[in-house]
């Protein structure tokens with residue numbers, strides 16, 4: 096096989112991995128309720144995973160001082176006093192990874208009170224893994240051919 | 243021409259300085275009140291002077307976390323006191339006296355210790371002498387155990403109790419309600435032909451007939467804001483601070499030697515039937531007014547009006563009786 100043809104083959108494969116439309120995911124949207132415990136200066140859990148289209152209800156329970164929860168990208172927020180569970184409901188209609196953070200000053204380390212919300216499977220992650228594998232594969236082959 | 247111009251310029255300048263400067267000057271003169279968590283000093287200053295009939299301007303800010311500000315027994319919207327911001331408020335006191343201001347946003351286990359006073363002076367002296375609270379005039383020992391010896395096997399039915407009470411023409415006046423525990427009323431019906439279950443149903447109805455949906459709703463709100471962090475959102479004594487209170491209690495045992503009844507305790511479980519059905523409204527009022535005196539139960543006498551306390555008490559009994567909504 097000519098090296099040019101090989102190169103072309105790999106570039107084509109790369110393009111497919113990067114841009115080919117995926118079969119539409121057929122996950123039926125669910126209603127999810129997630130209890131989050133907030134204390135200085137963490138959320139537990141601090142990583143949330145939902146599917147696109149889910150109706151997400153977050154129950155925020157503060158166990159020391161007043162804390163908040165603001166989801167970047169969705170621009171929704173709540174504030175919870177200890178003893179008064181606060182509830183936030185929204186539809187996860189935007190896929191991707193979003194940071195959520197405390198939006199009530201709750202002490203010295205307040206700016207570090209953060210968490211992550213992932214909506215939908217992380218396609219870019221799989222695609223980049225695919226591309227990386229392809230690249231390694233290609234390099235190995237081209238080295239072998241030269242040898 | 244020149245003079246006229248100069249004069250008008252001068253007038254404009256003076257007006258601008260006056261309009262902008264005077265309020266700014268006054269604003270800078272109102273003292274600023276700093277809020278800190280109780281462990282770190284609470285309010286500074288914690289005593290404020292005011293005069294009856296004259297507006298009191300206050301500036302509030304926080305040095306650590308979010309706090310709130312309100313004056314006890316006063317019909318006012320609580321304001322948030324946030325770090326890095328200054329909140330302005332104006333208060334009006336009609337009557338002279340000593341008022342308590344307090345933090346309205348939970349800022350830790352000792353949040354409720356964040357209190358201060360406003361001393362309002364004035365010549366208006368048409369003050370009614372306060373009548374002693376009911377638990378004093380009834381001579382109740384509010385610290386004595388008061389458990390009911392018989393409790394229902396399940397949730398009493400208010401609607402069944404209503405028809406039974408009608409059929410047997412049983413009622414409970416408001417005075418009787420305030421001074422009796424549900425168990426005492428239950429016990430008082432023992433010479434009737436009614437079964438125990440029926441007697442508890444009647445008691446549940448009598449308790450409901452002594453409150454209103456409005457009072458319950460108000461009590462519920464006050465409870466969520468002021469009590470749930472210790473006593474739990476569902477009344478089970480398992481609020482987010484319950485464990486912390488227990489831990490503090492253990493620590494206090496070492497320091498307060500011998501003073502067994504001065505120890506910190508865990509918050510009362512209002513779903514405990516023996517305890518709640520053995521308590522009279524007057525006793526609960528006494529506990530809420532006076533507090534636990536070192537047990538960890540705050541005193542609320544200077545914060546709530548009498549009506550608010552009765553509403554809270556009506557709500558506390560709803561952890562025992564399921565009132566129809």
Ligand SMILES: [Cu+2]
Pocket residue numbers: 134135136161162163197198199200201205208
């Ligand atoms: Cu926070």
Ligand SMILES: [Cu+2]
Pocket residue numbers: 277278279308309310345346347348349353356
């Ligand atoms: Cu506070």
